[in-house]
Amino acid sequence: MKLVIIEPLGVAKEKLLDLATATLGNQVEIIYYDTRVTDTVELIKRGKDADIIAVSNLPLNSEVIEGCPNLKMLAVAFTGVDHIAVDTCKAKGITICNCAGYSNAAVSDLVFGMIITLYRNMLSCNEVVRQSGTKDGLIGFELEGKKFGIIGTGAIGLRTANIAKAFGCEVYAYSRTVKENTGLIYTDLDTLLQTCDIISLHVPLNAHTKHLINAQKLALMKPNAILINTARGPVVDSQALADALNSHQIAGAGIDVFEMEPPVPSDHPLLHSINTIVTPHVAFATKEALEKRAVIVFNNILNYLNGSPTNII
Structure with missing residues (x-):
């Protein structure tokens, strides 16, 4: 069996390959690429002989999948798989496992x-001190007592909810599946948007969640509310959010994800909206998380080889 690690996985090469060898032994031949490419022809060249491909968030479209005739498994070093041609994989009987x-x-x-x-x-406090200023106009807010809305109560949503409760927030939730005994106040989406001071998105991207937060939904939010998106960019209508921020319809936003992977075009509306913090899709990117991810990738491959695949999509 040939395993192609088609892009870097955020762990030093030597450490990553040592981990792969320790987990998989001599069951696979490992080919490792330490550069990230997006060209379809090059991706096919890298993966055409692979039985298993390990990939992070590099888009693998239908043409790439079709161009890898031996492919039997995709070990996706990511939680979401919206960058993978899932339907093509299913049609070809390719197993997809995530992390x-x-x-x-x-x-x-x-x-x-x-x-x-x-x-x-x-951010303003940092700047004002450097300019010999004071706290005038920079009085902030406390988390305690705020109504905190979680949209999507999977593992990350529930962890976020528990931290919010530790800060003394009253936590509301909207999710496809209601989790029992969580201490959350489950409600419908519109009620959550109308009620909460802070709203944090934790849903996958699919046909039902694209532009889940649009102009109509933003209009329901409080003028003092803030929106945090560490889920997927297209879950939010970016132009509608920028308009809501610039018109003071809502108070602020923290955005880690966009319609594309960074670099984000300089004319993107959320790069020019007020009271907006933007980060380059780094929510998952800590040293600890990337090492945990590598362990899961190789365990997923081992379990697949042993006939008991885990984390199947």
Whole structure:
């Protein structure tokens, strides 16, 4: 069996290959690429002889999948798989396994980093001190007592909810599946948007969630509310959000994900909206999370080889 690691996985090459060898032994021949390419022809060249491909968030379209005739398994070093031609994989009987759970702590950390940065005017405070200024006009807000809305109560959503409760927030939730005994107040989407001071998105991208947060939904939010998106960019209508921010319809936003992977075009509306923090899709990217992810990738491959695949999409 030939395993192609088609792009870097965020762990030093030597450490990654040592981990792969320790987990998989001599069951596979490993080919490792330490550069990231997006050209379809080059991706096919890299993967055409592979039985298994390990990939992070590099888009693998139908043409790439069709161009890899030996492919039997995709080990996706990511939680979401909207960058993979899933239907083509299913049609060809290719098993897809993801790495659910590796970034739960990392993503939740960034959510609260963004919230506190917005609530306590951290960016402006940093600038004003450097310009010999004072706290005038920079009085912030506390998390305690705020109504905190979680949209999507999977593992990351629930972890975020638990942290919010530790800050003393009253936590509301909207999700396709209601989780029992969580201490969350489940409600419909419109009620959550109308009620909450902070709204954090934790849903996958699919036909039902694209532009889930659009102009009509933003109009329901409080003028003092902030929106945090560490899920997927297209879950939010970016232009509608920028318009809501610039017209003071809502108070602020923290955005880690866009319609495309960074670099984000300079004319993107959320790069020019007020009281907006933007980060380059880094919520998952901590040293600890990337190492957890590599462990899951190779365990997924091992379980597949042993006939008991895990984390199947």
